[in-house]
Amino acid sequence: MPEEDAENGGAGWREPVPLLRESRYSQSLERGLAILECFTPERPVWGIADLAQELGMSRSTTHRYVLTLTALGHLVQDARRKYHLGLAVTELGMSALSSTALREHARAPLRELSRRAPYTLVLAMLDGPELVYVERVRTKPRSQRLLDLDLEVGSRLPPHSCAMGKLLIARLPSAERRHLLAELTLTRRGPNTIVSGGALRKELEGIAGEPLVGSDQELAGGQYEIAAPVRCETNEVMAALAMQAHSSLISLEQLRERLGPHLIATADRISARVGYRREDERGRG
Numbered sequence: 001m002p003e004e005d006a007e008n009g010g011a012g013w014r015e016p017v018p019l020l021r022e023s024r025y026s027q028s029l030e031r032g033l034a035i036l037e038c039f040t041p042e043r044p045v046w047g048i049a050d051l052a053q054e055l056g057m058s059r060s061t062t063h064r065y066v067l068t069l070t071a072l073g074h075l076v077q078d079a080r081r082k083y084h085l086g087l088a089v090t091e092l093g094m095s096a097l098s099s100t101a102l103r104e105h106a107r108a109p110l111r112e113l114s115r116r117a118p119y120t121l122v123l124a125m126l127d128g129p130e131l132v133y134v135e136r137v138r139t140k141p142r143s144q145r146l147l148d149l150d151l152e153v154g155s156r157l158p159p160h161s162c163a164m165g166k167l168l169i170a171r172l173p174s175a176e177r178r179h180l181l182a183e184l185t186l187t188r189r190g191p192n193t194i195v196s197g198g199a200l201r202k203e204l205e206g207i208a209g210e211p212l213v214g215s216d217q218e219l220a221g222g223q224y225e226i227a228a229p230v231r232c233e234t235n236e237v238m239a240a241l242a243m244q245a246h247s248s249l250i251s252l253e254q255l256r257e258r259l260g261p262h263l264i265a266t267a268d269r270i271s272a273r274v275g276y277r278r279e280d281e282r283g284r285g
Contacts, residue, residue, distance in 0.1 A: 031057065032065050036074060036089065045082045102230070102239055103135050103153075105273035110137050113266045117259050119245040120147055123230070123270075124164045125238065129183040131159040131168070134239065147223055147244050160200055161189040163215035163227035164240035170204040170213075171229060171237040177204070192217045212260045216252050224252040226260055228267035233275030241267040 034055055038046055046054075052062040066083060069075040073088035106123050114121055114137050123135040133155045151157075159165025159180075169177060186195045192215075194200045207213045215225045227242040243263050245255055 028065075031055070031061075032069060035062070035065055035069065036085070039075075039083075039085045045078070045084050047082050051083075102270070102274060106135055106230075106241075106270045109266045109269040109273070110135065113262060114139065116262055117243060119243050119249075119255075119259070122164065122242045122244060124168075124240055124242070126159060126165070126168045126172075126180075127156070129159070129180055130156040131162070131165040132156050147220070147246055149220055157219070158184065158187060158189070160184055160186055161193050162219040162242070163213045163225040164242045166200075166203060166207060166215065167210075167213040167227045167229060167240045168237065170208040190217045190220045190223065194218065211264055212256065214252055214256055217247070222247045224250070224255050226252075226255055226263060228260075228264045229271075230267050230274075231271040231276040233277070235276065238274070239270075241270065 035051060038051060038054055048059055048063050048066060051057075051066065052059045055062065066075060070077060070083070070086070073086045075083045076086040077083055102123065102125070110121050110123070118139045120139055121135075121137040122133060124131050124133050126132075133151060133153050136151065136153055157165065159169055169180060172180065181197065181201070186197065186200065187193075188195050194203060211228060213227045215223075215227075217223055219225065223244055224247060225242050225244045227240045229237040230239040230241055232238040241263060243255065243259055250258075
């Protein structure tokens with residue numbers, strides 16, 4: 001008998017929806033998520049027996065999943081030995097809402113900037129030790145297709161390999177930065193990717209307060225990138241806005257000098273749309 005069936009002790013697992021199966025499909029993950037989905041505003045508290053009955057699983061299997069979710073912070077047990085959602089679920093939801101709202105607020109400023117500059121624009125955020133593409137605006141010149149790299153909204157990259165990621169790491173509080181750097185595997189992506197921990201730390205120290213960060217063929221050969229910070233209402237850097245260009249079209253120095261100010265201004269516009277106010281503006285308020 002397969003392990004998953006044995007764990008149920010003969011209880012009939014209730015398939016929520018017929019799904020496309022493949023060899024890498026995780027039924028354990030599906031069941032863990034099914035447990036979380038039981039917690040709704042209408043019924044925010046559950047016991048093990050009720051969850052097991054609701055999902056058609058054995059109590060022992062349900063209890064094991066619930067203990068795991070509790071250890072990870074997704075569930076919390078109260079004094080009555082009942083469970084409710086934990087802060088980890090809230091943080092996931094807030095992260096999803098933040099990226100969605102950011103994308104909406106950035107759409108008009110990005111369209112305007114793309115009319116000024118015929119280069120690829122990318123908006124990205126950190127998610128743990130990964131950089132996630134939140135929005136990407138391609139440009140029309142055929143040579144820019146060299147920069148596609150099969151990257152889309154939702155794509156994930158090691159943050160040390162590009163200007164956006166370096167900017168975001170450099171702006172983290174020191175404790176968070178140390179923790180993230182300890183998690184990173186410094187793999188090489190382009191000819192100039194920084195793969196030494198000491199060199200990366202030195203680079204981060206140098207760019208920590210800079211309004212514009214550049215990278216020279218660090219993500220891919222022939223790619224230049226400049227990035228500017230996007231801030232939230234608490235003045236924290238929540239995302240990075242980047243402009244990417246192929247070396248056959250413009251030099252990195254020209255990209256910085258000609259288009260850097262426009263990139264910074266667009267990042268500031270997006271920041272204002274998500275609630276950021278400069279110090280002098282707060283004083284007037």
